[in-house]
Amino acid sequence: MWGPAPRSTSPSDASWSGPSPPPGSVEDYAARLGYSPRTLTRACLAATGRSAKQLADARVVLQAQRLLAHTDLPVAAIGRTLGFTQVTDFGRFFARETGRTPGDFRSAQR
Template sequence: MNEQNPVSQLRLVAIPRLAAGGRWRVEAMRAYSEPCLLWFTKGQGRITLAGSTRGYTANNAIFIPPGVMHGFEVGPQVFGTAVFFGKDTDITLPKEPHHLRIRETFAAQEMNITLDAILREMDSSSPANDRATLHYLGLLGVWLERQIAKAAPDVQKPDAAKRLVARYTSLLEKEFRSGMGVAEFAAKLGVTPTHLTRCCKQACGRPASALLHDRLIFEARRLLTETDLPVGFIASSLGFTSPAYFTRAFQHQVGKSPSAFRRAP
């Protein structure tokens, strides 16, 4: 497919494959630069989405807009599909994150049939297969819109603590490379570090500092595995004051030095 193809950025990935290379790839806090839909068909675990942690199980659909921090557990019994729509998608999709628990068998079957149709068209050499793929993607967007509307009466509005943590994770995703600590983030949000940490513990069971460190170390792991950038450059690019401080922080969380992590198979 050429670069002008409207479905060239679309990817459907089996959820277990997202953890290839280490469970940290899905469990650590991070955000995508494109919309993503997680459709779980088997298994259970917990997911933290925009700073709030909830359990998920089979027939759960989780829509994640670009820039929304998240991380989720993926054990050996977890199966499903992740749909990455691409940065330039023009499919009508929700603007906010949603966690949908699909209880109607027909609705779950409809999702499975639509995903199968998208995969079939993507792999097809039939005429107009790209256009057919786009139409099925449009139906996927309609499915999301309808399920969100159906769930709306039962959805509880986030309380003040969850709203603050959502603002924190949004700011964190934008500025985690800045070298700012929790106190500086709290000041930007107009609250005290103590209050921010209390709200984070209430919303996701972790202090504000843990979310910050998780995001930094995820990015460090990604750069160490996907690039040849020197460790000192990675440390500087992530706002650490020195390579030695970065190494200590990395080893404390990962159990290996950055160089040892890079060498590991």
């Protein structure tokens, strides 16, 4: 229905070449499923009305909220765990998606 059957994309597979996309990116999810990012986005839009990027970002935000609410990990460590190389990038992303800084969110949960 949405293209060819998923194929193996493990790093040990002979067809695998080049660096892996960042974890949690649309490219990463599409590669894991054996589809192009465009095909994955079309499928997501058809099924949920939201793009693959919107769904991936929502998943990262959910995991960030869980870690902020239920662990004492520093915000920088949570950002690194979620694939952000700079804590400021994580802070901006989280604030854009939730309307609150990671620290404000954590304080409200305690």
